Amino acid sequence: MMTPISLFFLLSSIFTVKAQQGQSIVKPGSILTPITNSSWLSPSGLYAFGFYKQGNGFAVGVFLAGITQKTVVWTANRDNPPVSAESTLNFTSDGRLVLQSAQGAETSVANFSSASSASMLDTGNFVVNNSDNQSIWESFQHPTDTLLPTQRLLADDFVVLKSSVSESNQSTGRFRAVMQQNGYVALYPVGTSLTMDYGYWSTSSGIPNGSLNLDDHGFLYVTNSSFNLPISPSRNSAKGTVLYRLRMEDDGFLRLYSYNLQEQNGGWSIIWSPLNEPVVNICSPRGLCGVNAFCVQGGCERNSTTENCDEKGMNTTMEEVPGIIWENVTYSQSLLSTKQDCDDACLQDCSCEAALFNDRVCGKQKLPLKFVNFKIPYIDSNATLAFIKVRTPTPSSEGTVTKKKGLDILIIIVSLVAFAFIVLAISGIAIYRSRIFANENILNAGNVVLSDEDVGPRSFTYIELEKITDGFKDELGRGSFGIVYKGTIENGQKIIAVKRLERLLVDREREFQTEMKVIGRIHHKNLIRLLGYCHDGPNRLLVYEYMCNGSLADVLFKPEKKPSWDERMGIACNIARGILYLHEGCIEKIIHCDIKPQNILMDENMCAKIFDFGLAKLLKPDQSKTTTNIRGTRGYVAPEWHRLNCPVTVKVDVYSFGIVLLEIISCRRCVDNNLSEEEAILEEWSYRCFECGELGKLVNDEEVEMRQLEKMVKVALWCILYDPSLRLSMKKVLLMLEGTADIPIPPNCSSISQYYQGFGENK
Ligand SMILES: *[C@@H]1O[C@H](CO)[C@@H](O)[C@H](O)[C@H]1NC(C)=O
Ligand SMILES: *[C@@H]1O[C@H](CO)[C@@H](O)[C@H](O)[C@H]1NC(C)=O
Ligand SMILES: *[C@@H]1O[C@H](CO)[C@@H](O)[C@H](O)[C@H]1NC(C)=O
Ligand SMILES: *[C@@H]1O[C@H](CO)[C@@H](O)[C@H](O)[C@H]1NC(C)=O
Ligand SMILES: *[C@@H]1O[C@H](CO)[C@@H](O)[C@H](O)[C@H]1NC(C)=O
Ligand SMILES: *[C@@H]1O[C@H](CO)[C@@H](O)[C@H](O)[C@H]1NC(C)=O
Ligand SMILES: *[C@@H]1O[C@H](CO)[C@@H](O)[C@H](O)[C@H]1NC(C)=O
Ligand SMILES: *[C@@H]1O[C@H](CO)[C@@H](O)[C@H](O)[C@H]1NC(C)=O
Ligand SMILES: *[C@@H]1O[C@H](CO)[C@@H](O)[C@H](O)[C@H]1NC(C)=O
Ligand SMILES: *[C@@H]1O[C@H](CO)[C@@H](O)[C@H](O)[C@H]1NC(C)=O
Ligand SMILES: *[C@@H]1O[C@H](CO)[C@@H](O)[C@H](O)[C@H]1NC(C)=O
Ligand SMILES: *[C@@H]1O[C@H](CO)[C@@H](O)[C@H](O)[C@H]1NC(C)=O
Numbered sequence: 001m002m003t004p005i006s007l008f009f010l011l012s013s014i015f016t017v018k019a020q021q022g023q024s025i026v027k028p029g030s031i032l033t034p035i036t037n038s039s040w041l042s043p044s045g046l047y048a049f050g051f052y053k054q055g056n057g058f059a060v061g062v063f064l065a066g067i068t069q070k071t072v073v074w075t076a077n078r079d080n081p082p083v084s085a086e087s088t089l090n091f092t093s094d095g096r097l098v099l100q101s102a103q104g105a106e107t108s109v110a111n112f113s114s115a116s117s118a119s120m121l122d123t124g125n126f127v128v129n130n131s132d133n134q135s136i137w138e139s140f141q142h143p144t145d146t147l148l149p150t151q152r153l154l155a156d157d158f159v160v161l162k163s164s165v166s167e168s169n170q171s172t173g174r175f176r177a178v179m180q181q182n183g184y185v186a187l188y189p190v191g192t193s194l195t196m197d198y199g200y201w202s203t204s205s206g207i208p209n210g211s212l213n214l215d216d217h218g219f220l221y222v223t224n225s226s227f228n229l230p231i232s233p234s235r236n237s238a239k240g241t242v243l244y245r246l247r248m249e250d251d252g253f254l255r256l257y258s259y260n261l262q263e264q265n266g267g268w269s270i271i272w273s274p275l276n277e278p279v280v281n282i283c284s285p286r287g288l289c290g291v292n293a294f295c296v297q298g299g300c301e302r303n304s305t306t307e308n309c310d311e312k313g314m315n316t317t318m319e320e321v322p323g324i325i326w327e328n329v330t331y332s333q334s335l336l337s338t339k340q341d342c343d344d345a346c347l348q349d350c351s352c353e354a355a356l357f358n359d360r361v362c363g364k365q366k367l368p369l370k371f372v373n374f375k376i377p378y379i380d381s382n383a384t385l386a387f388i389k390v391r392t393p394t395p396s397s398e399g400t401v402t403k404k405k406g407l408d409i410l411i412i413i414v415s416l417v418a419f420a421f422i423v424l425a426i427s428g429i430a431i432y433r434s435r436i437f438a439n440e441n442i443l444n445a446g447n448v449v450l451s452d453e454d455v456g457p458r459s460f461t462y463i464e465l466e467k468i469t470d471g472f473k474d475e476l477g478r479g480s481f482g483i484v485y486k487g488t489i490e491n492g493q494k495i496i497a498v499k500r501l502e503r504l505l506v507d508r509e510r511e512f513q514t515e516m517k518v519i520g521r522i523h524h525k526n527l528i529r530l531l532g533y534c535h536d537g538p539n540r541l542l543v544y545e546y547m548c549n550g551s552l553a554d555v556l557f558k559p560e561k562k563p564s565w566d567e568r569m570g571i572a573c574n575i576a577r578g579i580l581y582l583h584e585g586c587i588e589k590i591i592h593c594d595i596k597p598q599n600i601l602m603d604e605n606m607c608a609k610i611f612d613f614g615l616a617k618l619l620k621p622d623q624s625k626t627t628t629n630i631r632g633t634r635g636y637v638a639p640e641w642h643r644l645n646c647p648v649t650v651k652v653d654v655y656s657f658g659i660v661l662l663e664i665i666s667c668r669r670c671v672d673n674n675l676s677e678e679e680a681i682l683e684e685w686s687y688r689c690f691e692c693g694e695l696g697k698l699v700n701d702e703e704v705e706m707r708q709l710e711k712m713v714k715v716a717l718w719c720i721l722y723d724p725s726l727r728l729s730m731k732k733v734l735l736m737l738e739g740t741a742d743i744p745i746p747p748n749c750s751s752i753s754q755y756y757q758g759f760g761e762n763k
């Protein structure tokens with residue numbers, strides 16, 4: 001930990017000029033104005049408390065005065081409008097801090113009275129003391145969107161980081177980061193209850209009653225003072241040369257920034273974010289942003305008002321949005337017999353912007369439509385029909401315009417009225433489209449038809465699948481509960497894989513539901529995509545994208561054509577990304593439970609995708625372990641499966657990954673009885689080679705860069721430790737594989753042989 005003294009010296013040497021202006025203690029009677037004497041500086045001049053420019057006026061807050069970008073880290077009364085240049089900030093003689101308008105109206109800046117001193121500290125904390133020299137108020141205890149080093153966010157559902165509207169507008173935005181009582185840090189939209197349904201990210205474990213802390217080295221962790229739970233990777237920056245801040249951002253991401261004070265023209269750079277993939281892809285449901293709105297990164301903006309209910313030249317209709325559901329916040333509902341009646345009811349109600357119709361109940365909805373998600377018919381009742389109100393210009397009022405021109409006009413009309421609404425596509429859906437569909441949305445708007453890709457998996461009948469697979473002729477392989485067949489759709493244009501679930505009815509039903517739940521909703525480039533399913537009488541089938549390069553086992557264990565070292569490293573990183581996404585990318589943690597080369601498929605670009613989620617376990621956000629019967633495949637299952645009543649955690653996947661990584665490194669199976677006894681068990685053999693410094697043997701003396709090889713083996717050995725709690729997390733694994741984290745020597749692996757002593761039959 002860096003002492004305030006060393007920070008002081010360091011910063012004062014950097015900000016010598018400013019430091020002279022720094023005044024440490026402010027006494028009652030002091031006054032600030034926006035133009036002259038606008039702030040009180042910290043001793044080094046790094047931080048300032050006072051007026052900063054906001055919109056057309058000024059706001060009061062704490063900002064970094066000592067760097068070029070005057071980054072704001074705290075704002076008083078953030079939702080109040082900016083004040084004029086004639087305002088004064090008065091530290092009154094009776095010890096209050098009030099903002100006085102030119103007209104004399106007073107607003108309290110912070111809730112305290114009878115203060116006798118105040119001080120802007122070099123940590124960025126503005127502290128107010130009473131006459132007994134006791135702190136009675138600190139800006140650190142009332143965070144806005146930023147957490148600074150040494151500031152703590154206590155387990156409290158109300159003291160949270162809330163995003164700002166934008167970089168330049170510090171008013172409360174749409175997202176918040178909460179340090180929960182259960183010790184998990186989780187991200188939610190503003191204005192929802194703090195339940196799993198609404199959260200879109202959380203840490204994978206927690207410390208009950210812990211607090212969220214950022215240290216001087218930019219290390220973010222949860223602690224209860226006896227136990228630390230790392231959140232961001234630890235780092236070793238030279239003391240005090242780098243500034244850090246954690247910010248809840250207006251796009252829903254939590255980001256950790258650093259600023260190197262020694263670089264002349266340095267700026268803030270993002271060094272960590274828990275979400276590296278856009279989990280909150282608000283542009284996803286294209287149809288919904290639809291006609292009345294356009295999609296921008298961060299939300300659907302709707303430029304339309306309800307006042308224009310009977311707007312001239314606009315034809316208002318209701319359009320069904322198939323495959324989509326949203327939060328049911330019905331403001332008025334009635335019993336109506338047909339969907340047409342429901343449509344009409346909404347059309348006639350100026351406030352109604354959308355409707356849900358289910359079993360003769362017509363629920364009228366206002367904007368914003370929240371928590372929009374893809375509908376999985378099997379799980380979400382498909383009897384609910386969703387409609388939104390659509391306004392299109394009446395062709396006659398536009399004269400003879402081409403369709404294209406009509407759309408231009410639509411864009412203009414749409415742009416004229418202000419009504420922003422936010423559609424939050426949360427709960428694990430992530431559609432990776434780097435393109436922003438701003439224009440496309442308007443162009444596609446006319447037909448609110450969602451392409452197959454956009455809607456969740458579609459339903460097939462058994463007959464259809466029989467036809468598609470030509471009577472289940474071409475077998476591709478076998479999964480945990482069934483056989484996978486090849487099929488073609490779109491007139492033979494597209495090849496797909498169809499898994500027919502066999503086995504006992506109960507298992508099959510469970511497997512079917514698990515797969516639907518796990519991959520029906522999530523999308524990641526390293527996880528196989530579920531295209532459809534069949535739930536038809538006794539038949540249960542699942543339809544996937546087809547991977548032309550077979551499984552990793554095919555690729556790896558073929559003696560003829562071994563993939564190159566670089567290809568193999570790419571494959572390892574891809575698998576790690578896929579597993580990391582399962583473990584941490586979704587609100588429910590997912591344990592795959594059966595990671596092995598046969599369950600990793602290779603697409604035409606040799607990109608690895610994880611397959612077969614039938615054995616997966618879903619954990620609730622506040623759950624970190626589960627008990628279950630043994631799952632998985634011998635050779636890849638973690639030792640704790642064999643211990644009686646031992647709960648399993650995501651670390652079982654880490655173990656399996658470690659074994660697969662060794663196989664990737666050495667291009668051989670984890671157990672190979674054709675080899676000498678010494679070499680037969682890859683796990684033991686690898687450790688022996690590592691200890692003896694003979695890593696070359698593992699790759700059959702293939703030409704590879706020794707440092708890389710050593711790195712890979714070390715990561716693998718860290719993954720297969722006997723004690724699950726010592727194993728790396730997938731996040732660490734990925735950082736190490738990608739080379740951004742140091743890899744210590746793995747602890748003595750004698751535990752490995754212990755394990756095998758207990759399970760001698762494995763030899
Ligand atoms: C700024 O404040 C200092 C002390 O509080 C005072 O001496 C000085 O005159 C003020 N300057 C202006 C321009 O008001
Ligand atoms: C900041 O955003 C809020 C909410 O969108 C808005 O009401 C306010 O006028 C904005 N303030 C400025 C200074 O732009
Ligand atoms: C500051 O507040 C004190 C007491 O409330 C008042 O007497 C004084 O006039 C105020 N100063 C300014 C510049 O408004
Ligand atoms: C001060 O406390 C009151 C009542 O608890 C609250 O309404 C007000 O918003 C608070 N003001 C500030 C600046 O926090
Ligand atoms: C408050 O304490 C600080 C250091 O502990 C000291 O420098 C300062 O003079 C004290 N102030 C008062 C008013 O006692
Ligand atoms: C406030 O009080 C703390 C001790 O409670 C002291 O360390 C600090 O210097 C004081 N600050 C001011 C401005 O007097
Ligand atoms: C801190 O958390 C750990 C792990 O949850 C627990 O074992 C320990 O008792 C806690 N310590 C305190 C002081 O609450
Ligand atoms: C959490 O911590 C607070 C203050 O440290 C304490 O009062 C409370 O009892 C703790 N709650 C639990 C569940 O440990
Ligand atoms: C309004 O739009 C609907 C559907 O697009 C169309 O059937 C209808 O004829 C239009 N009405 C008018 C008055 O243009
Ligand atoms: C929406 O909620 C209302 C009451 O909360 C309920 O009666 C209605 O059935 C719900 N509609 C759907 C489609 O779930
Ligand atoms: C969904 O719709 C299909 C056919 O449209 C029907 O067979 C199935 O039973 C429905 N599922 C539910 C849960 O209502
Ligand atoms: C929406 O309407 C407002 C108010 O007229 C306007 O300022 C804004 O630019 C419009 N937005 C877009 C993207 O057209």
